[in-house]
Amino acid sequence: MNIKYLIYTATVVLLIVSCKNETPKAEIVETSSYEAYLNNVNKQSTVNAEQEVAYWSKRLDKDTTGIGDIGALAGAYSSLFDASGNINALKNSEVLYKRAIEIAASKDPYVRGLAHNYISQHRFKEAKTLLEDLYAGPTNKRATEFMLFDVYMELGEYEKADQMLGNFRNNGDYNYLIRVAKWSDYNGELDSAIRYLEKAKDIAESRDTKALKIWTYSNIADFYGHAGRLNDSYNHYIKTLELQPDNSYSKKGIAWMKYSKEKNTTEANRILDSIIVHHNIPDYYLLKAEMAEFDGDTIKANAYLDTFMEKAANPMYGAMYNTYKIEVLVDRDPVKALALANEEVNNRETPEAYQLLALAQLKNGQKKEALKTIEEHVAEKTYEPMALYHSALVxxxxxxKDKVEPIKEELQGASYEIGPVLAAEVEKL
Structure with a gap:
């Protein structure tokens, strides 16, 4: 099974990480320091978003031509999706943004809002079309360039992303710094990426902007973890929770620490259960499955995978969980996994999509085709651990064997990032 848990960002900027790692000197995850944030009533972000939806819905009921109300309601539904994971909220936001675009004189913010919505749904090509059409006309060029960079990275159009990055280069700009951090990480320059994010953190703190601090703390926590700076990582997850006690992303990061660093699956599951109460999305069950596998409970592991597949089958999710589905299906239904992998490559031609195609090809007995896929689309194009591991299998x-050994050595240095289940598989290479 070997399901590798991949941490998602809750933002447009997806963080592709490298494999550098070092062992901390002492236990760093103390239950007492995060216990208060596990209280099941900690769902204020969802409550706030629901109140915003109710407020703007009432205003819109009185005047359906109110463009300001439609846009605000669309944003409120987006916030509700972020807080609760409710896919219906994301779909409602999509409908409202489309309506706003139809009736607004100034369409810029609503087009970008819809593009952001499409990116959240992994409808990257549609987002690209919207943004490129917008960019070709009279628009807020800088705001649109930020989003074009994001979508080009998602689609694997790295030359265009690099060009766009050059258009808004400014080391004093928060939006530039978080994107050049992503670009540095894509190029395997993790230390540089961290330095850029630290500069972004300084800006967020100097402005004392809560939303920016939450985003920056939670994402830099991930980067610190991938660099082996686990104390720094943990401290920034806690800093996030101090600002937003129901931040599911940071709690999930702490759960990974309890599992991967301390091998404490009981506590990691308790943390996940506290999140699922108010942020119930399918991928939590993949981590539960992996931990059950680590504990030697195959029946429970398969049950969690079944739960994931059932939830992810909701047609409203579209392609949002395709990558995870492929990893599950390569062992359960290789033919279906291959079809889905080809679909994902068509959706986004990234090294990460191609490495899943290679894995599916391998599982279908197409080892030569898998090797061609790795050599042409994956090798030296990504530093993501799962891509390296699947390349090694191919x-x-x-x-x-001469190509397997260097990968094995690199992955052995990433035991925290890849987790104990995959670390054991690496040793078998």
Whole structure:
């Protein structure tokens, strides 16, 4: 099974990480320091978003031509999705943004809002079309360039992303810094990426902007973890929770620490259960499945995978969980996994999509095709651990042991990031 838990950002900027790691000197995750944030009533973000939806819905009921009310309600539904994981809220936001675009004289903010919505749904090509059409006309160029960079990175159009990044280069601009951090990480320059995010953190703190601080703290916590700076990582998850006690992303990060660092699956599951109460999305069950596998409970592991597949089958999710589905299906239904992997590559031609295609090809007995996929689309194009591991499997199947050993050595240094289940598989390479 070997389901690798991949931490998602709750933002447009997806963070592709490297494998550098070092072992901390002492236990760092103390239950007492995060216990208060596990209280099941900690769902204020959802409550706030629901109140915003109710407020703007009442205003809109009185005047359906109120463009300001439609846009505000669309934003409120987006916030509700972020807080609760309710896919219906994201779909409602989509409908409202489309309506706002139809009737607004100035369409800029609503087009970007719809594009952001599409990116959240992994409808990247549609987002690209919207943004490129907008950019070709009279628009707020800088705001649109930020989003074009984001969508080009999602689609694997790295030359265009680099060009767009150059258009708004400014080391004193928060939006530039978080994007150049992503670009640095894509190029395997984790230390540089962290330095850029630290500069972004300084800006967020100097402005004392809560939303920026929450985003920056939670994301830099991930980067610190991937660099082996686990104390720094944990401290920034806690800083996030101090500002937003129901921040599911940071709690999930702490759960990973309890599991991967301390091998404490009981506590990690308790943390996840506290999140699921108010932020019930399918991918939590993948981590539960992995931890059950680590505990040797195959029946429970398969049950969690079943739960994930059932939830992810909701047609409203569209392609949002395709990558996870492929990893599950390669062992359960390789033919279906291959079809889905081809679909994902068509959706986004990134090294991460191609490495899943190679894995599916390998599981279908197409080892030569898998090798071609790795050599043409993955090798030296990503530093993501799962891509490296799947590349190693393909090399191994093709008898290329000289290419397996360097990957094995690198992954052995990333035991925290990849988790104990995959770390054990790496040792078998």
């Amino acid at each position: 090399y191994q199947a093709n008898g290329l």
